[in-house]
Amino acid sequence: MTDNYQVRDVIDKETLSTVRSVGGKYKYGFSTDIETEYAPLGLNEDIVKLISKKNDEPEWMLDWRLKAYNRWKKLKQPDWALLKIPEIDFQDQYYYARPANMKEKPKSLDEVDPKLLETYSKLGIPLTEQKKLAGVIEENPEEMSENRKVAVDAVFDSVSVGTTFKEELKSAGVIFCSISEAIKEYPDLVKKYLGSVVPISDNFFACLNAAVFSDGSFVYIPEGVRCPMELSTYFRINAENTGQFERTLIIADNSSYVSYLEGCTAPQRDESQLHAAVVELVILDDAEIKYSTVQNWFPGDENGVGGIYNFVTKRADCRGRNSKVMWTQVETGSAITWKYPSCILKGDNSSGEFYSIAITNNMQQADTGTKMIHLGKNTNSRIVSKGISAGKAQNTYRGLVQIGGKSQYSRNFTQCDSLLIGNKCGAHTVPYIDINNSSARAEHEATTSKVDEDQLFYCMQRGIGEEDAVALIVNGFCKEVLQALPMEFAMEAQKLVAISLEGSVG
């Protein structure tokens, strides 16, 4: 008996007690009462210029934005996903909102408005350098060693309010800061890599993001450096009627390694809000990035009122030989999720992995999956997707595996499992497989099942209540993906799995 599952025991106990205490309510639905400065309503060239000016950007950045804006005007919103998207009025949104007192960016965390610090602390994200992410401290004190430190960049509406452990990281050569800061401080790196993975005109939402993104995180890991701690960005939407458009750029230079976590929440409101992010990862020779997301935007209420519309473009470019990327995502929030974290396997022997749990309950809709584009020789990809639908939700896995003509001896393995709870929800699997040479190998396995009555009865006969039994079975169903997450996120994710499915049985 290893320690491994003693840890798991603790996690599940936590899951179950959370289910009991939370009672199905969205835990992060509070809003912060803080004076907010908005750009004028709607989108035009002046707004783009204003955002650029607010960030005090150089000319080249503004030109880049304007180019994107002019392309965006000609693009149409995509309609190929299996989603019913209410018409979005892009002129009836605010594209920039920041706490009024963030006008002068605080020089250190001590100068950050206590109200903002309190918001993050309520979310379980203490913006201090002594503590770590939610839950870890109380649950597993033995895990509190130096190497479990997590540096946080906190993005509140349109701006980054602070980044922890910056100095310590700097001494290791790692750059971790907000992207607005990087544009000013590290223009050469930003110019070289921004838009090199997701070009400005890549798709409608990415193009919109390129025009109006206000902040986000920037990471550069120099050659040969193993990042001494996990890095994370925590995105919080607070302002009403405001879209959040953040941009993340991570570069792992030759033989470097970084694990990066991303979390998101928003207040409970009746109006839907737009979130269109772009994440670009560049991975050079022998380097590796692990990117994990726990997405818990407000999902709307049980009648489908409110919630975040989440249109995200995430892509990793494995440029170098033997480069490696691993995407892990737990998608529990948002009214609509449109998201396909992808891997371009350009370098020979490069590999991409995608582990996903997508949970939809009530009226939520998700169309999510990945793209594995094999270009280099002997490249490897692995996809493990677990979709769970409850209530009247619709959940679609959409994935492309493409192996190019010169991508000799490349392999893909795809496993795609769907679980249905109740009989009013739907699960859909849409795999696209495009193989262009005979030495390639692709395997695809897919299953669809219902939460089994016999399994429930078995658990309940042993004394476990129905909702706890569902949480137990669903967490078991997701186990392969949960295990791919860093520990603090795994705990958070297990709780979320249970909470997201509250009220889905009986």
Added chain:
Amino acid sequence: MLKIDNLKVSLEEEDKQIIKGLSLSINPGEVHAIMGPNGSGKSTLSSVLAGKDGYVVNNGTVKFDGSDLLDAEVEERAALGIFLAFQYPIEIPGVGNMNFLRTALNSQRKTRGQEELNAADFLKLVRSIAKDLEISDEMMKRPVNVGASGGEKKRNEILQMCLLEPRFVILDETDSGLDVDAMKLVSRGVNNFLSSSRSFLVITHYQRLLNYIVPDFVHIMVDGRIVKTGDKKLALHVEETGYKDFLQLGKEKH
């Protein structure tokens, strides 16, 4: 302890009566065996006692310690001390045995208003039971019943029983799919667990199991009723002559 009075049960899906007026009284410390041919309603009886969905009780009562059992939820019955060892134990992929056992035990304790068992005490307890039943550490690490042989699954049921310490145990064809060695192990587990405050209802086709778990009473069930009750000699009689004498009895009662 358990008192079943003129119980009639039909299937929810179709209007078909399976149990057609069954009465049975079990006192603390007693071991009762129910034998009968396929389709006589033995497994339905165990399902109804445990509270499985899909059945309609048309008539009769079931009292457990004097209160109405049929009103209680499945997990409440478990916490009251009713345990069903499944004929076909269920697999739960991804859920580790230890996690499952601890969740079950602590859920029951919580329902009963007892304090939860801490991880160290729990591990100690499970390890000692597993050792008695010759269940390996490796198996304890696996997901519940996944990849286990028939014999391993049945031993796992007995392990759960020993851990949860129920007062009333239903063994539903626990002997099916067991070789002699596994049957001896399982029986030893059950016999060690017997006490003056615990009762057993052993459901089986064959007399074989009753050589190891010796019943105080043997009931022959045919067509939804108990048609004959005796002691362990009755089981030996069935072994020799089969159920044909009793099938007639079932018909006469119509």
